[in-house]
Amino acid sequence: MKKRIAFTTLGCKLNFSETATISRGFDIDKFQKVAFDQLADVYVINTCSVTDNADKKFKKLVNNALKINDNAYIVAIGCYAQLQPNKIISISGVDLVLGANEKFKLFNYLDDLSKNGKGQIYSCDIDNLESYESSYSLDDRTRSFLKVQDGCDYKCTYCTIPRARGVSRSDELSNIIENVKKISSNGVKEIVLTGVNIGDYGKNSSGLKKYDYTFLDLIKVLDGINEINRIRISSIEPNLLNNEIIEYISTSRSFVPHFHIPLQSGSDFILKKMKRRYLTSLYKSRIMKIKEYIPNACIGADVIVGFPGESEEQFTITYNFINSLPLSYLHVFSFSERPNTNAISMKNSVPSIIRTKRSKMLRTLSEKKRRFFYESQIGQFVDVLLENKNKKGYITGFTGNYLKVRTPWDPSLINTLRSVRLKEIDKEGYLRF
Numbered sequence: 001m002k003k004r005i006a007f008t009t010l011g012c013k014l015n016f017s018e019t020a021t022i023s024r025g026f027d028i029d030k031f032q033k034v035a036f037d038q039l040a041d042v043y044v045i046n047t048c049s050v051t052d053n054a055d056k057k058f059k060k061l062v063n064n065a066l067k068i069n070d071n072a073y074i075v076a077i078g079c080y081a082q083l084q085p086n087k088i089i090s091i092s093g094v095d096l097v098l099g100a101n102e103k104f105k106l107f108n109y110l111d112d113l114s115k116n117g118k119g120q121i122y123s124c125d126i127d128n129l130e131s132y133e134s135s136y137s138l139d140d141r142t143r144s145f146l147k148v149q150d151g152c153d154y155k156c157t158y159c160t161i162p163r164a165r166g167v168s169r170s171d172e173l174s175n176i177i178e179n180v181k182k183i184s185s186n187g188v189k190e191i192v193l194t195g196v197n198i199g200d201y202g203k204n205s206s207g208l209k210k211y212d213y214t215f216l217d218l219i220k221v222l223d224g225i226n227e228i229n230r231i232r233i234s235s236i237e238p239n240l241l242n243n244e245i246i247e248y249i250s251t252s253r254s255f256v257p258h259f260h261i262p263l264q265s266g267s268d269f270i271l272k273k274m275k276r277r278y279l280t281s282l283y284k285s286r287i288m289k290i291k292e293y294i295p296n297a298c299i300g301a302d303v304i305v306g307f308p309g310e311s312e313e314q315f316t317i318t319y320n321f322i323n324s325l326p327l328s329y330l331h332v333f334s335f336s337e338r339p340n341t342n343a344i345s346m347k348n349s350v351p352s353i354i355r356t357k358r359s360k361m362l363r364t365l366s367e368k369k370r371r372f373f374y375e376s377q378i379g380q381f382v383d384v385l386l387e388n389k390n391k392k393g394y395i396t397g398f399t400g401n402y403l404k405v406r407t408p409w410d411p412s413l414i415n416t417l418r419s420v421r422l423k424e425i426d427k428e429g430y431l432r433f
Contacts (some may be wrong), residue, residue, distance in 0.1 A: 002029075002030060002032040002145060003030060003031050003032070003041040003042060003110075003113065004031070004032050004033075004034045004038075004039065004040040004041050004042070005023075005026060005032070005033055005034070005040055005041065005042040005043075005044065006033070006034050006035060006036040006038065006042070006043050006044065006065075006260060007033070007036065007044045007046070008036040008044070008045055008046070008061060009045075009046040009065045010045065010046065010047055010048040010054050010057055010061075010078070010080075011046070011047070011048025011050060011079070012047075012048070012050075012111050012194070013055060013145045013194040013234050014135075014145070014147055014150075014194045014195060014196065014234075015046050015048060015078060016089045016137055016145050016149065016162075017059065017135040017136050017144075017145040017146065017147045017194055018046065018078075018103070018104075018133070019044075019046045019136045019137075020135070020136065020137035020138060020139055020145075021104075021133070021134070021136065021137075022046075022077070022104060022106055023044075023046075023101065023172040023218070024309055025104075025106075025107060025140070025388060026106075027107060028113065029075065031107075032111075032375060035182055036061075037068070038063075038068070039068055040068070040069060040070055040072060040266035041069070041072060041073060041113060042072065042074075042075065042110065042113060042379060043061075043062075043065040043072050043073070043074050043075065044074050044075045044077060044106065045058060045061050045062070045074070045077070045078075045079050046076065046078040046103075047074070047076055047077065047078040047079060047080035047081050047088075048079055048080060049078075049079040049080040049084070049160045049161070049164050049338070050079075050160070050161075050336075050338075051336040052336045052337070052338075053336070054080065055080065058080060058088075059091060059097075062091060062092075062093050062094060063093075064137070065098065066093045067098040068407035069212045070113060073095050073096070073110075073115060074093050074094045074095050074096070074114040075096045075097075075106070075109075075110075075220065076088045076094055076096070076098070076382060077097075077098045077102075077103035077106065078103065078164075079100075079102070079160070079161065080164075081097045081098060081099060081123070082099040082100045082123060082126065082163075082165075082321055082419035083160055083163055083164050083166045083339070083340070084339070085099065085123045086121070089119040089120075090120055094119050094302070095115055095119050095120070096119060096120050096122075096149065096205050097119065097120070097121045097122070097123065098122050098123070099121075099122060099123030099124045099126075100123075100124055100126060100129055100165060101129055101191040101238060102122045102123065102124065102133060102166065104165060109122065110380050111222070124162070126163055126165075127166075128167050129151075129165075129166035129167075130166075130169070132150060132165075132170070132171060133150075133409065134147065134171050134175050134176075134179060135147040135333065135389070136182075136183055138183065138186055138188070140188075140387075140388075140390060141186065141187050141387070141415050142188065142189060142190065142378060142385060142386075142387045142388060142397075142413075142415050143188060143189070143190040143191070143192060143232075144183045144186075144188045144190070144191050145191075145192050145194050145234075146176070146180065146183065146191050146192065146193055146194065146195070146196060147171065147194050148158060148170065148171050148193050148197055148198055148201055148218065149168065149169070149170045149171065149175055149194050149195030149196065149197065149198045149200060149201045150165055150166070150168075150169055150170075150195060151166040151167045151168045151169050151196055151197075152165065152167075152168055152197045152200070153167055153168045153197075154197045154237075154275075154277065154406050155274050155275055156198065156259040156274055156276060156390075157273065157274055157275050157342035157343040157346070158304065158307065158335065158338065158339045158341055158342075158343040159338075159339060159341065160339075160340065160341060161196055161274065162320055163340055165196055165208045165378065167203075168173045168196070168197055168200045168203050168432070169201075169203050169204065170201050170202055170203050170204065170212075170213075171213075173213055173217075173221060174217065176215070176218070176222070177221065177222075177225065179225055180222060180225050180227070181225070183228070184228045185225035188228075189228075189229045189230060189385050189415060190228075190229065190230040190231070190232060190385055191228055191230070191231050191232070191234075191343050192231075192232045192234050193222075193231065193232070193233050193234060194234045195234075196403075197237060197240075197419060198215065198233065198234065198235070198236060199236040199237050199239075199240025199413050200237075200240060200372070201214070201215040201217070201218050201317075201329060202214050202215065202217070202218075213243065215236075215240065216242075216244055216245050216248065219231075219233075219245065219248065219249070219252070219255060220248065220335060222254070222255075223248075223252050223253055223254050223255060225254075228384075229254065229279070229362075229417060230254055230255075230256050230385065230400060230417075231254045231255050231256070231424070232255075232256050232258055233255070233259065233260070234359040235260040235262060235302075236259070236260070236261060237259070237261075237262060237278075238261050238262070238263075238278050238282060238283045238286045239277045239278045239282065240364060241259070241286055243289055244318055246286075246289050246290055246293055246294070247293055247305075249294070250293040251293045255399065256297055256400035256402075257294045257297040257400055257401045258298045258299075258300075258400065258401050258402040258431065259290055259297060259298070259299050259300070260299075260300040260301070260302075260331075261283070261286060261287070261299065261300070261301055262301065262302040263283055263302060263303055263322070264276060264302060264303060264304050264375075265304065265307065265314075265318050266280055266303075266318035266319070266321030266322050267280075267308070267310070267314040267315075267317045267318050267321075268280055269309075270307055270309065270310055270314055270318070271312060273307065273308070273343075274304075274307065274343075275307055275342075275345070277421045280321055284321075284325065287299060287325050287326065287327065288326075289404070296375065296377065296380065296401055297375050297401060298328045298329075298383050298401040298402040298403070299326065299327050300327065300328060300329045300402075301322070301327050301330055301331070302330075302331045302333065303330055303331070303332050303333070304324065304333050304334075304335050305318075305332065305335065305355055305358040305359050305360060305362060306334050306335040306350040306352075306354065306355030306359075307334070307335045307343065307348050307350070308335070308343060308346035308347065308348050308349050308350065309346065309347070309348045310335075310350055310358075311348075315358050319361065319362065319365065319414075321361070322365060323365060327369055328370060328373040328402070329366050329369060329370045329373070330362055330363070330365065330369070332355065332359050332362045332363050333359075334358075334359045334364065335350065335355060336354075339427045346384070369424075371429075373403075374425055374429075374431060375402060375425065377399075377401075377403055377422055377431065378422050378423065378425070378431070379421065379422065379423075380421070380422050381419060381420070381421050381422075382399040382400065382401070382403070382419070382420060382421075382422060383399065383400055383417050383418070383419050383420075384397045384398070384399050384405050384417070384418050384419075384420055384433070385397050385398060385399075385415075385416075385417050386407075386413045386414065386415065386416055386417075386418065387414070387415070388414045388415055390409045391406070393408065393409050393428075394406040394408060394409055395407060395408075395409050395410060395413050395414070396405065396430065399422075399431075403422070403431050404428060404429070404430050405420075405422070405431045405432070405433060406426070406428075406430040406431075406432065407432065407433060420433035421433055422423055
């Protein structure tokens with residue numbers, strides 16, 4: 001009989017693209033893929049290392065899987081698996097931990113699924129990791145996450161990602177073009193470009209300091225592939241989002257007017273402690289440049305509150321700086337002490353109760369900015385890509401500039417691009433047409 005195998009993903013769009021690629025590679029003669037909440041013989045969890053909350057979610061997923069099948073074989077892959085393999089293998093029920101290089105060879109490790117109470121670890125030396133694995137998702141017909149870059153050469157003091165994914169390295173341009181065409185041939189209308197630091201695109205697969213292409217070269221090439229309707233950039237560092245890129249996207253055929261640009265703090269003092277590669281003056285200039293060339297652009301930002309040394313004055317500076325910018329929404333994170341980072345040993349730790357308070361303040365500000373942006377778009381004619389699920393009698397979708405839209409359920413609208421006029425914001429916060 002075929003063994004049943006289930007996959008789930010914690011963390012970012014990059015993880016989703018890799019889980020999808022790994023799951024497509026299983027032997028269909030030996031395994032049958034099922035949903036993670038169904039009975040399975042093998043449960044595979046692609047882990048995240050960004051926050052302490054991701055660690056807790058991993059343990060909960062392990063427990064949930066064992067409640068469904070207490071004899072299931074539990075596999076951990078991904079960033080947390082690379083960084084903390086011994087910690088993961090000590091968790092009751094975990095049988096196999098695969099690191100950054102080994103995760104793509106998952107099915108080579110599944111010949112013996114017997115639980116013997118002693119888990120196994122296969123993890124590479126991250127300093128020697130030079131390989132690059134192309135990845136993309138096809139689970140959703142509407143959009144696909146396409147990995148174009150991996151790893152990071154930055155040394156932000158709070159971040160574990162370089163230790164989890166290695167040096168910055170990129171996919172070959174020819175591979176990306178081929179993957180875009182494969183994705184479009186499956187009826188997908190939108191591709192989201194993902195990576196750890198995609199603005200750094202161009203370093204070859206060994207992570208050397210040699211650039212074959214730049215990110216601007218990449219987007220120009222992809223913009224010329226007519227088979228795909230929309231391309232979205234997942235996130236890009238402000239120091240790598242130069243004016244040429246902004247100007248090109250302003251007249252692009254396929255790249256949508258949506259930017260997600262990590263800020264992390266609005267205080268130059270804190271940015272320096274974080275070892276970020278920009279100050280607030282550069283960040284502001286990028287935001288204003290976008291609004292100059294693309295007035296209807298949606299701009300999101302990541303912010304970390306409670307970083308060591310963030311006084312009340314420094315937080316107020318951050319709050320006021322964000323409030324002064326035409327941002328559309330925020331992703332707010334409370335600082336989380338991560339092992340093997342410089343920030344974990346920094347003085348002047350901010351109490352968790354204050355981190356929570358500041359996080360709530362910025363989330364409230366985010367909702368105000370999101371509402372203001374949505375209201376500014378009422379009356380506009382926009383293209384909406386509608387999705388494939390019936391959500392309480394509605395079909396939902398996103399505009400190019402990332403407005404969430406819904407209309408009464410109509411199966412004929414599934415995975416279609418429609419030009420509509422936005423009329424109002426409903427009580428659930430969706431735009432209606």
